[in-house]
Amino acid sequence: MAxxxxxxxxxxxxxxxxxxxxxxxxxLIGTLLDAAEARQAIRPSAGxxxxxxxxxxxxxxSSAMSAAQRSLLCAVSAGVGLALVVCxxxxxxxxxxxxxxxxxxLSWNAAIAVVGAGAFALGWLLPxxxxxxxxxxxAIAAWGAFELLVFVDVMGAVLHQQWVFADPTxxxxxxxxxxxxxxxxxxxxxxxAVSISVAAAYALLLSYVETTAVDPPDAxxxxxxxxxxxxxxxxxxNFGNLAVVLAAAALxxxxxxxxxxxxxxxxxxxxxxxxxxxxxxxGAGTHEFLAHAQVVMIMVGAGVAxxxxxxxxxxxxxxxxxxxxxx
Amino acid sequence: MQEPTFLILTALxxxxxxxxxxxxxxxxxxxxxxxxxxxxxYTALDRLTKEGLIExxxxxxxxxxLRRSYRISAEGEARLTEEVRRLEANxxxxxxxxxxxxxxx
Numbered sequence: 001m002a003x004x005x006x007x008x009x010x011x012x013x014x015x016x017x018x019x020x021x022x023x024x025x026x027x028l029i030g031t032l033l034d035a036a037e038a039r040q041a042i043r044p045s046a047g048x049x050x051x052x053x054x055x056x057x058x059x060x061x062s063s064a065m066s067a068a069q070r071s072l073l074c075a076v077s078a079g080v081g082l083a084l085v086v087c088x089x090x091x092x093x094x095x096x097x098x099x100x101x102x103x104x105x106l107s108w109n110a111a112i113a114v115v116g117a118g119a120f121a122l123g124w125l126l127p128x129x130x131x132x133x134x135x136x137x138x139a140i141a142a143w144g145a146f147e148l149l150v151f152v153d154v155m156g157a158v159l160h161q162q163w164v165f166a167d168p169t170x171x172x173x174x175x176x177x178x179x180x181x182x183x184x185x186x187x188x189x190x191x192x193a194v195s196i197s198v199a200a201a202y203a204l205l206l207s208y209v210e211t212t213a214v215d216p217p218d219a220x221x222x223x224x225x226x227x228x229x230x231x232x233x234x235x236x237x238n239f240g241n242l243a244v245v246l247a248a249a250a251l252x253x254x255x256x257x258x259x260x261x262x263x264x265x266x267x268x269x270x271x272x273x274x275x276x277x278x279x280x281x282x283g284a285g286t287h288e289f290l291a292h293a294q295v296v297m298i299m300v301g302a303g304v305a306x307x308x309x310x311x312x313x314x315x316x317x318x319x320x321x322x323x324x325x326x327x
Numbered sequence: 328m329q330e331p332t333f334l335i336l337t338a339l340x341x342x343x344x345x346x347x348x349x350x351x352x353x354x355x356x357x358x359x360x361x362x363x364x365x366x367x368x369y370t371a372l373d374r375l376t377k378e379g380l381i382e383x384x385x386x387x388x389x390x391x392x393l394r395r396s397y398r399i400s401a402e403g404e405a406r407l408t409e410e411v412r413r414l415e416a417n418x419x420x421x422x423x424x425x426x427x428x429x430x431x432x
Contacts, residue, residue, distance in 0.1 A: 024369050030392035031346030032365050038347070048364065055366025059373070 005036055008044050015056035328410045331371050334361060336380065336399055336407040343384045343398040346372075372397060380406055 009032045013025055032048070044052075253269045338344060338352040350363050363371075375381045380403035384396045399407070 020373070024373060024395075026393040027346060027386075027395035028365060028369050030394055031350070031368070033392050034347035034394075035350065035365060048366075051364030052366040055364070055370045058370050 005042055005044070006033060009033070012044065012049065012052045012056075015053060016059050020059045328406070330361065331363060331367065332375065332380075333407070333410060334363070335368075335371055335375065336403055339381060339397060339399040340404070340407060343396045345387075345394040345396045347394075349397075375403070379403075 006029065009029050013021060013029060016025070032044075036042075036044075249269075334353045334356060335349065337356055338349050344352060346365070346368060350365070350368060353361055353363050372381065376383060376397075379400055381397045382400050384398050387394045387396070
C-alpha cells in the first residue's frame with residue numbers, strides 16, 4: 001500500500017550503494033515520510049531530490065575511497081600538476097638551447113605560447129589552494145572560470161579548427177586537475193562529476209581535432225595505434241605526451257610508495273613499464289630521446305617535491321586544527 | 328568541526344533522538360537558519376557512527392515507518408566539549424577586541 005510519494009522516495013533511494021541502503025534505507029524513507037507529512041507534501045521537492053542525489057554520490061564516493069586516500073590523491077595530483085606548470089614555465093622562460101636544437105616539440109610549449117604559463121598555472125593553482133584552505137565558494141568560482149575557459153577553448157578548436165591555447169597535454173592536464181577537484185573536495189560530488197566530464201569531453205574533442213586537422217607526429221606508437229584504429233586517442237599518444245604520461249606515472253608510483261601504498265605503486269609501475277619500453281624503443285638514439293628523458297627527470301623531481309610539500313601542508317592543517325577539524 | 332556535525336552532536340547532547348526529531352531540533356537550535364536535508368543528515372549520521380561519535384540505540388516502527396534513534400557517545404561528548412571550549416576561547420578574544428564586555432550586554 002505504498003503511496004506515490006513513498007514510491008518516489010524509494011526510486012531515489014536506489015541511487016545509494018547497496019550496503020548503505022541495507023544499513024540506512026528504511027530509516028531514511030521513514031524520516032523522509034515524516035518530513036513530508038509535516039509539510040503536507042505529496043511529492044518530493046526539488047531541493048529534496050538534489051539533496052538525496054548529492055548524498056547518494058557522497059555515499060558512493062566515501063565507500064570507494066577513505067579520507068586518507070583522497071588526501072593522498074590530492075597530494076599526488078597537486079604534485080603532477082605543479083610539475084607540469086613548473087616545467088612549462090621554465091621551458092617558456094629559458095627555452096634551453098639543447099631542447100630547441102633537438103627540435104623538441106614538447107607539447108606544453110604550444111599550450112603556453114598564447115596565454116603564458118602564468119595564466120595556465122593560476123587556472124589550476126587558485127582553485128586547488130582555495131579548496132585546500134576550505135574556501136568553498138572561491139574554489140567553485142575559480143573552477144567554474146577554468147572550466148569555462150576550457151569550454152571556450154574546445155568550441156574554438158571545433159569551430160575554427162585551430163588552437164586557442166590547447167593541445168593534448170592540456171587535456172591530460174585538465175584530467176589531472178579534475179582528479180585534484182575530486183580529491184580536494186569530496187563533498188562536492190556534482191562539481192567533481194562536471195569537472196571530470198568536461199575534462200573527458202575536452203580530451204576526446206582535442207584528440208579528434210588533432211587527428212583530423214593536423215598530421216600526427218611520426219612516432220611509431222602513433223602508427224601502431226592508428227593501425228589499431230584508435231583514431232581518437234592517436235593524437236594524444238605522440239612522443240612528447242607519452243613522456244609526460246610516463247613521468248606522471250613514475251611520480252604517482254613514487255608518491256604512493258612514500259606513503260606506504262606499495263601494492264598500488266607496483267600496479268602503476270606494471271602498467272607503465274610496457275609503455276616506457278615502447279617509448280624508449282621508438283626514441284632510442286635520437287636527440288629527442290635525451291632531451292625528453294632529461295625533462296622527464298626534472299619533472300619527476302619537481303613533482304615529488306611538490307607532493308611532499310602539499311601532503312605536509314594537508315597533514316599540518318589537520319594537526320593544527322586539532323582532532324575536531326577532522327569531522 | 329563542520330556546522331552540521333556540531334549541530335547534530337549538540338542536538339543529541341541531552342538525549343537520544345530519531346531522524347526527523349533531529350532535523351526539527353537542529354532547526355530550533357539554529358533559530359531556523361539550518362534546515363538539514365534528510366540525505367545530508369543520514370550521510371552525516373553514517374560518518375559520525377563510523378567515527379564513534381554517536382551510537383545507534385534502538386529501532387521503532389511507528390505507523391509503518393522505521394524510526395532509528397541515536398545518542399551521543401562518550402567520545403562524541405568529549406569532542407563536542409573540546410569544540411565548545413575552542414569556540415568559547417575565540418568568542419572571548421573577539422569580544423575583548425571589540426570592546427564588548429559581557430557585563431555591557
